[in-house]
Amino acid sequence: GAGVSQSPRYKVAKRGQDVALRCDPISGHVSLFWYQQALGQGPEFLTYFQNEAQLDKSGLPSDRFFAERPEGSVSTLKIQRTQQEDSAVYLCASSLAPGGGEQFFGPGTRLTVL
């Protein structure tokens, strides 16, 4: 596709529910990043994939957060047993080069946990 796409664009979950957020990177992009953007803040790094390998997950805030990219293209960020503090915009970015370089961002998924 022309750019990075994410779905759903908006998600409302009750506390304790599991959610899955999807990212479709630009075709051929090797690197994929997930960021979390809380209200009034800049995006913060969650995890990084190079193709299907998750090379860094140091930014994931707890073991309730899990990400995968099984075939090296589409990625899913899963949050189990959602809490109110998980409410944020989740951004996906991809880049052509291994390791990063210029990153292209998707529109984000706004998650609200009630």
Add this chain to the structure above:
Amino acid sequence: AQSVSQHNHHVILSEAASLELGCNYSYGGTVNLFWYVQYPGQHLQLLLKYFSGDPLVKGIKGFEAEFIKSKFSFNLRKPSVQWSDTAEYFCAVQANTGFQKLVFGTGTRLLVSP
């Protein structure tokens, strides 16, 4: 670890005024530097980037930024703002080695009044 400081959280200008948004970073190694812009209702877009070479970089829509290594700064400038520049602006730093997550500042919300 890298960190980024954006000094102005909210800026209000009249059309045709000049703009300068401050950005300072903290990191001991070589970095790449970025300014991203987020227009209302849209996703993060790259405004300009610095990897190496001429420390004065020009971006889209008449924006420019100057990298001053001795001051760890990468301030964004525009000589004459337009109403359409109303947006949130994020400075980001990226280590030049290893895998390259972006570390963002908290953002500056710019409002340009017609």
